[in-house]
Amino acid sequence: MFAAMLSIKTIVVCGAGTMGSGIAQVAAHSGFNVIQFDLNSAMLDKSRAVIEKNFDFLISKQKLEADQKHSILQRIVFTDAIAECKGEVVVEAIIENKGAKVDLFNKLAAVNKAGTVFATNTSSISVSEIAAETTDPGRVAGMHFFNPAPLMKLVEVVKGEQTSEEVVQLLSDLSRKMGKTPVVCNDAPGFIVNRVARHYYLEAMKLVEQGLTDIETVDAVMEATGFKMGPFKLMDLIGMDINYGVSNIVWEALGKPERLRPSPLQKAKVDAGEFGRKTGKGFYHY
Numbered sequence: 327m328f329a330a331m332l333s334i335k336t337i338v339v340c341g342a343g344t345m346g347s348g349i350a351q352v353a354a355h356s357g358f359n360v361i362q363f364d365l366n367s368a369m370l371d372k373s374r375a376v377i378e379k380n381f382d383f384l385i386s387k388q389k390l391e392a393d394q395k396h397s398i399l400q401r402i403v404f405t406d407a408i409a410e411c412k413g414e415v416v417v418e419a420i421i422e423n424k425g426a427k428v429d430l431f432n433k434l435a436a437v438n439k440a441g442t443v444f445a446t447n448t449s450s451i452s453v454s455e456i457a458a459e460t461t462d463p464g465r466v467a468g469m470h471f472f473n474p475a476p477l478m479k480l481v482e483v484v485k486g487e488q489t490s491e492e493v494v495q496l497l498s499d500l501s502r503k504m505g506k507t508p509v510v511c512n513d514a515p516g517f518i519v520n521r522v523a524r525h526y527y528l529e530a531m532k533l534v535e536q537g538l539t540d541i542e543t544v545d546a547v548m549e550a551t552g553f554k555m556g557p558f559k560l561m562d563l564i565g566m567d568i569n570y571g572v573s574n575i576v577w578e579a580l581g582k583p584e585r586l587r588p589s590p591l592q593k594a595k596v597d598a599g600e601f602g603r604k605t606g607k608g609f610y611h612y
């Protein structure tokens with residue numbers, strides 16, 4: 327039996343980084359109990375601080391009452407113990423690595439009831455390939471939030487080859503319950519948004535690599551045409567390590583076409599540990 331929407335009480339959010347922290351915040355704010363799991367306790371502390379700061383901002387804008395902040399925070403348990411990670415739905419937002427995600431799902435399947443749904447927030451790894459290495463592939467799907475998760479409305483619900491219709495429906499309903507707009511996608515490299523957006527980043531980097539312009543000009547021009555963020559600011563927000571990883575996975579999955587070859591400019595940033603906002607330096611300084 328699959329968990330029905332009404333029976334979802336607790337969501338296990340794995341990874342307390344950029345995305346996991348935001349997803350935990352949204353889930354708790356939407357009324358669910360949340361267990362936020364990360365192997366790194368410093369990331370759990372950071373996530374708690376970020377969530378508190380975000381709620382303080384909402385209070386300052388009179389969009390949240392102080393006592394609501396208290397009760398929402400009480401619904402989140404921060405833990406590095408996998409045995410505590412029991413819920414009806416798991417949403418994982420750990421590193422963009424297939425082996426790590428499969429290993430985590432299999433460890434969580436051992437501590438959770440049959441019927442638990444496993445959603446991956448992967449940006450680029452095949453959901454079908456992750457699912458195929460788990461004990462119950464029908465219960466695995468993509469639930470791809472966008473950054474920053476508390477603000478961005480879109481969720482790509484990704485249907486792997488073996489994902490059941492019930493799971494797709496449940497994650498779509500859950501997305502709506504979390505105030506999001508779900509779009510069901512098939513499992514193709516980069517799904518929809520990351521496939522299209524590759525060119526936004528890559529063409530911008532090509533212009534700079536070829537010495538035709540600079541990053542500030544590209545960002546200013548794209549923002550002036552109506553994009554919310556220029557491509558370099560957006561890469562700094564996403565995290566260079568994540569964005570470069572996605573570029574490689576999409577490029578390889580599509581047979582390494584020249585038009586999608588990852589940029590040496592971004593590789594240099596990754597090699598230098600300049601991941602963007604999260605490390606204080608990327609294309610810009612923070």
Ligand SMILES: NC(=O)c1ccc[n+]([C@@H]2O[C@H](COP(=O)([O-])OP(=O)(O)OC[C@H]3O[C@@H](n4cnc5c(N)ncnc54)[C@H](O)[C@@H]3O)[C@@H](O)[C@H]2O)c1
Nearest residue numbers: 341342343344345364365366369419420421448449473564
């Ligand atoms: N950054 C974005 O804009 C963005 C957008 C959509 C989806 N995603 C996807 O979300 C996932 C997370 O991305 P992020 O930017 O939040 O990464 P991040 O580097 O900010 O955070 C990853 C977290 O996972 C933890 N972690 C690593 N291995 C773990 C494990 N085995 N078990 C538990 N915790 C573990 C790390 O300690 C870290 O806190 C990736 O799959 C990424 O592709 C990222």
